[in-house]
Structures are given as C-alpha cells and as structure tokens.
Amino acid sequence: MAVMNPSGTETIPQHHDESLVVYAEDGTPIAATRFRPGVAPAARLVIASATGVPRAFYRRFARYAAARGFETYTFDYRGIGDSAPADLRGYEVDFLDWARQDLAAVVAACDADGLPLYYAGHSYGGHALGLLPDHPRVARAAFFAVGAGWHGWMPWSERVRVLAMWHVVAPVLAAWKGYLPWSLIGNGEDLPLTVYRQWKRWCSLPHYYFDEPAMTDELTGFAEVRTPIVAINALDDGWAPPRSRDAFMRGYGNAPWRGIDLEPGVIGLRAIGHMGYFRAGAEHLWAQVIDWYFGNDAFALASRHD
Numbered sequence: 116m117a118v119m120n121p122s123g124t125e126t127i128p129q130h131h132d133e134s135l136v137v138y139a140e141d142g143t144p145i146a147a148t149r150f151r152p153g154v155a156p157a158a159r160l161v162i163a164s165a166t167g168v169p170r171a172f173y174r175r176f177a178r179y180a181a182a183r184g185f186e187t188y189t190f191d192y193r194g195i196g197d198s199a200p201a202d203l204r205g206y207e208v209d210f211l212d213w214a215r216q217d218l219a220a221v222v223a224a225c226d227a228d229g230l231p232l233y234y235a236g237h238s239y240g241g242h243a244l245g246l247l248p249d250h251p252r253v254a255r256a257a258f259f260a261v262g263a264g265w266h267g268w269m270p271w272s273e274r275v276r277v278l279a280m281w282h283v284v285a286p287v288l289a290a291w292k293g294y295l296p297w298s299l300i301g302n303g304e305d306l307p308l309t310v311y312r313q314w315k316r317w318c319s320l321p322h323y324y325f326d327e328p329a330m331t332d333e334l335t336g337f338a339e340v341r342t343p344i345v346a347i348n349a350l351d352d353g354w355a356p357p358r359s360r361d362a363f364m365r366g367y368g369n370a371p372w373r374g375i376d377l378e379p380g381v382i383g384l385r386a387i388g389h390m391g392y393f394r395a396g397a398e399h400l401w402a403q404v405i406d407w408y409f410g411n412d413a414f415a416l417a418s419r420h421d
Contacts, residue, residue: 132178137190137224139216146170146197147190147221150177156186158231158254158408161221163240164189165260165389166314167303169196176235176393176401183405185233188225192217194307204293206307210239210314211333214246222249233408234342236261238355238389241346242323245337245366257404258346259392262355263363264318273353281315325366337366344372345407345414347400349387351379375414 131151136144148170160180162173170189177187191198192213200206225232234256236244241261244250266274266281280300289295295311297303306314320326325334344367348360357376364372379387382399391397403414 132174137220139193139220141216143193143216144198145190145193145217145220147188147224148174148177150181150185150187150189152181152184152186154184156230157184158186158233159225160185160187160233160235160408161218161225162187162189163218163234163236163243164192164195165238165240165303166310167195167297167306168237168390169304171196172390173235173237173393175395176397179398179401180405185405185408186225186230188221190217190221194310195304199304203305203307206294207309208307209309210242211246213239214243215248218243218246219248222247222252226252233257235259235404237392238262242363244342244344245334245340248336250336250340250342253342255408256342256344257407258344258360260348260352260355260389261346261363262348262352262359263321263323264314264354265321265323265359265362266318267321268356268359268362270353270356277318277354281318285311285315322362322365325363334366338369340367340370342370344370345375345404346372347375347377347392347404349377349379349389349391351386352389354389 133149133151135147135149137147138144162177164170170191173189177189180187194203194206194208231254232252234244234253236256236258238260241258244256266277269277285295288299289308289311294308295306297305317324317327324330346360346364348355348357357374360374377387379385382397384391384396392400
C-alpha cells in the first residue's frame with residue numbers, strides 16, 4: 116500500500132536493498148545495507164543498532180522509511196553480524212570504536228550531495244550520537260529504548276534477572292569462551308570480551324559512562340550536541356524504563372529533547388519491551404517518527420515532557 120508524505124503526494128512504495136561495505140578511518144570494513152526508495156530520495160536515514168543486534172533486525176523499519184522517500188542505511192558494528200571475524204577470542208574492540216569509527220564511516224558515506232540526514236538510534240545507538248565526531252550533520256534524531264543501563268532504574272523483576280546475568284551467568288560464559296556468547300542465552304549476537312567488560316562496568320553506574328571518571332574527556336562532545344531529539348521508551352521495557360532514559364539523557368543537556376512514554380496499546384501492540392519498536396505491527400509508531408523527521412511535531416503518543 117502506498118503512503119502519503121506531508122505534501123499530500125503519493126510516495127511510491129518500491130525500494131531496492133543493496134549490500135555494501137564501507138571502510139572506517141582505520142581501514143576496518145563495515146558491512147552495511149542501503150535501502151533505496153523507488154524515487155529520488157528526499158533525505159537519508161542512518162539506523163544505529165543496539166548492542167549485539169545485527170542490522171537485519173531493522174530491515175522492516177528501513178524498508179518502511181525507504182517507502183517514505185528516505186535512502187536508509189543499516190550496518191553491523193565491528194565484531195557483530197557480517198562485520199565480525201571468524202573467531203571473537205582476542206578480538207579487541209570497544210564501544211568508542213563502534214561510534215567514532217563504524218558509525219562515523221556510515222555517516223560519511225551519506226555526505227555525497229547534501230541531502231538532510233536523519234538518525235534512528237536503538238539503545239546503544241542513542242548513546243552513540245554524542246560520541247559521533249560529525250554529529251552536527253544529523254538534522255533530527257529519534258531514540259528508541261535509550262537508558263542508563265543501571266539496575267537501580269529497573270523494576271524489581273528485571274533488576275534480579277540483570278544482576279544474575281552480570282554477576283553469575285555472563286562471567287561464567289565469558290571465562291569459558293573468551294568472549295560473551297550472548298546468543299546462547301537468546302540475547303542477540305555474541306560480544307567481544309572487551310565490549311562485555313566495558314558494558315558491565317558502565318551498567319554498574321547510575322548514569323552509565325557519565326559517572327565514569329576515565330570517560331570525562333571522551334564525553335565532551337555530548338555538551339556540543341544541539342540536534343533535536345525525541346526519545347521513545349515503552350512503559351513495559353524493564354531494561355530501559357523512562358526514568359532510566361531520563362538519567363541518561365541528562366548527558367544531552369544542551370540538545371532540545373522530548374521524552375515519549377509509550378503505552379504498547381497506543382500503537383496497537385500488546386507488548387513492546389526493549390525490542391518491539393522494530394518488529395512487525397509497529398508501523399503506526401514508524402509513521403509518526405517519519406512524520407517527525409519531516410517536521411510534524413504532533414506525536415499522538417503519551418508524552419512525558421519537552
């Protein structure tokens with residue numbers, strides 16, 4: 116079915132998916148997919164993944180965005196999906212590489228002809244914008260399930276599960292494999308050991324890496340972000356409830372941002388959790404996000420604050 120853009124003209128729903136490789140500044144190849152609209156693109160959109168989530172997970176949303184006229188890019192961070200080596204043992208990579216090298220390379224690939232660039236960040240993808248060297252290129256950003264990761268912001272049921280994961284399950288698995296075999300417990304792609312250790316450390320802090328003294332110099336770019344942001348968090352997301360989002364978003368202190376507390380039923384879903392924003396059935400949410408990129412700020416969703 117065709118959809119309408121804000122001018123009222125029909126957008127052709129055809130799109131073309133194209134696999135490609137972009138090269139980070141340090142020469143690392145990054146696997147990506149470009150979703151081309153069936154007409155000349157009105158803008159470009161980069162989708163930055165959550166930790167351990169391969170780019171294929173975002174295919175439906177990317178195709179929807181392409182049908183609305185966005186040339187859309189998904190990609191795998193180094194060590195994840197098609198950007199991973201054959202063996203993760205001994206593979207040295209961290210979250211800063213993902214933002215400053217991998218994400219930066221994809222953003223640079225979008226700078227061919229000056230079209231507006233928009234951003235969708237899922238969980239870590241929302242963290243990464245403030246680490247991106249060229250963040251002023253981004254005209255608007257939508258974050259999904261962004262939070263500080265600290266167990267104290269979580270409901271009790273999730274808190275117990277997460278503490279058991281960090282202090283019992285993950286250390287045993289990591290010692291056994293030499294990396295975190297995340298896939299064995301159904302939590303996504305396997306993670307390099309350095310990423311796992313960094314993540315565990317930051318999630319022990321109420322404001323994530325903003326409470327890490329060693330990160331003070333690394334995080335100066337957050338204060339420079341002026342990009343308008345909408346940060347959407349489902350009320351049934353135990354990992355990143357709205358108060359976890361609010362704790363993290365303090366780091367974007369100079370950016371105009373709006374928090375959306377999302378009831379699943381408002382967009383016709385029975386549940387969203389941490390991952391459901393990009394699954395089939397969330398098209399009503401996608402439509403409002405795309406409208407927001409186009410400049411329509413009237414979200415028909417439950418709003419916490421501006």
